[in-house]
Amino acid sequence: MMDPTTNGMAPLAVQEKIPAARASLKATKSQRQTLVATGMGNALEWYDWGIYSAFAIYFATEVFNPKDPLAALLGAMAVFAVGFVARPVGGLLFGWMADHLGRRASMISTVGLASFGSLMIALVPTYNSAGAWAAVVLLTARLLQGLAHGGEMPSAQTYIAESAPASRRGLWSSLIYVSGTSGIVIGLLFGVLLNTVLSKPDMQSWGWRIPFVVGALLGLYTLIARSRMKETEAFTAAKATVRQPMWPEIRRNWRSALRVIGLGVGGTVCYYVWSVSAVQQAVLIHKMDQGTALLASVLSNVVLIISLPFWGKFSDRFGRRPSLLIGTGAPIILFPLLVNTVGQSFWSLFLPATIILVFMGATLSISPAVFAELFPTRIRTVGVAVPYAVAVAVFGGTAPYLQNWANASFGPGGFTIYVVVLLAISTLVAWSLPETRAKDLTG
Structure with missing residues (x-):
């Protein structure tokens, strides 16, 4: 849960480091x-x-x-x-x-x-x-x-x-x-x-x-x-310390692993629907011209790419939790509204895909930072890798099959309910996270 002593913001000591860090914001050649x-x-x-x-x-x-x-x-x-x-x-x-x-x-x-x-x-x-x-x-x-x-x-x-x-x-x-x-x-x-x-x-x-x-x-x-x-300096510093066995450390951080899965389930499926399978569904279900669908999908993904750095900067300024809540919460409302607007025209796919992907960018852009800030250095990669891969395999890997099966069995509404439930889970997990903006990763 949110630390009441910080009012949802980064700890005071961390906040004091931020202005000093801005003295060297320009990336070096290395x-x-x-x-x-x-x-x-x-x-x-x-x-x-x-x-x-x-x-x-x-x-x-x-x-x-x-x-x-x-x-x-x-x-x-x-x-x-x-x-x-x-x-x-x-x-x-x-x-x-x-x-x-x-x-x-x-x-x-x-x-x-x-x-x-x-x-x-x-x-x-x-x-x-x-x-x-x-x-x-x-x-x-x-x-x-x-x-x-x-x-x-x-x-x-x-x-x-x-x-x-x-x-x-x-x-x-x-x-x-x-x-x-x-x-x-x-x-x-x-x-x-x-x-x-x-x-x-x-x-x-x-x-x-x-x-x-x-x-x-x-x-x-x-x-x-x-x-x-x-x-990285964080790994080099951790390597110089006495190393603890990996599995006990992973068990101690099981809540963080569940949070990785919880944050990933909604975004993984929603992103797949609008970024990966949108062309296939538009052509097969809505009879859109394949070239038109491909162009709409490519351009909506380009807009997403442009939006991602802005969301990253937003989280650096206002915190990870507000950005996560926007990225998982807004699609709960948008998905049911926009999934039924797709038709045969370019705009019927480009506009809904662009709108929902841009809002999802608030979560997608900062997931690496959030995941890294949840784990200590000595298990930071494996702690993220396994639960993230499970979320992608179980939910991302089954998305195309479930989408086609649900549409055939229950109509478009069946899969929509499934996606909304997953997005709600991710939103609840995001709400429960402590604020980790600018956290020291050397620990």
Whole structure:
């Protein structure tokens, strides 16, 4: 609950540090390199997930039995879901690495593994040449990427939060969703470009491999950039102290782990609906032209990207709790109102998606800062990684299936109720949080 001695604001000692910290607000060259290297790896993770979903319709019949296109597509999407299942394991593995060997070591490992997974998909043999082994190669690649992605975002979140000046931690943390959403947008635009310049037979036979080759090359570049990064001072200081066993420390912080899940459930599903699956639903349910839906989705995500730094600065000035309450509370009202406005026109998707995503940005932008401020340094990454990966796997991974099932069984209102309930849970968790703005992360 909120500390009554602080009236919901940062403690006086912390507030006194903030003006002094503003003396050096301009990022140094080293800090800018840190931001770029961290952001590129995070963007690559989201790019990987986006292009797999977007290009599965092309490579499904190449990797699986082409005699049954529907079964082939279902097989490709089942492999896609496996990546979600692997995320909690990756979160535990790379979270442990980040908290014991260093944030930098974990971030280098995750981007290297994800890049290797992209290369495997780019070079996966066809069903006609390798039979069922083609699907085995694809499954292995997605498992590796799922492990890597389970550790990438928590490691990047922790690194950014610990590297940022305390008075600008919210602003710096917005980089995670700025870069991640940019990865989705780049993947969507890549799809538009390739569909424009290549014929459908070319896309079917070899064109779909191009974005995965690009992903592997970008991963290699990011790997080199991250190898030049420095370890965070918070981890270095914690490493010099007597280390406590990890599991007892995790058990002592079980409430923080539940808060990560509670904060994540509503935003994960709502973000998926309006940022990821909006095109699919607009085309399949509302019969919107695919090009129109794609343009509306891309532009709404661009507006979200622009809004994120402003919400980060808002939280640095007014606190984490007000920002979280806006980001989870406003969509409770907006979701039921806006979900029924989608039709066949560009504006019927662009306006509702933009409105709800911008309000959600108040939470998305500062999640890395909030999560980092909930845990002590020695378990900060693994403490976030496992519950966050569970929330994404259980709620994000099932969102497309539940959305289609609920719409078919109960009509659009069924899934709306589900999302509103999850958003209400996240809002209650946000209300119960102590204010952590500018908290010292060296403890």
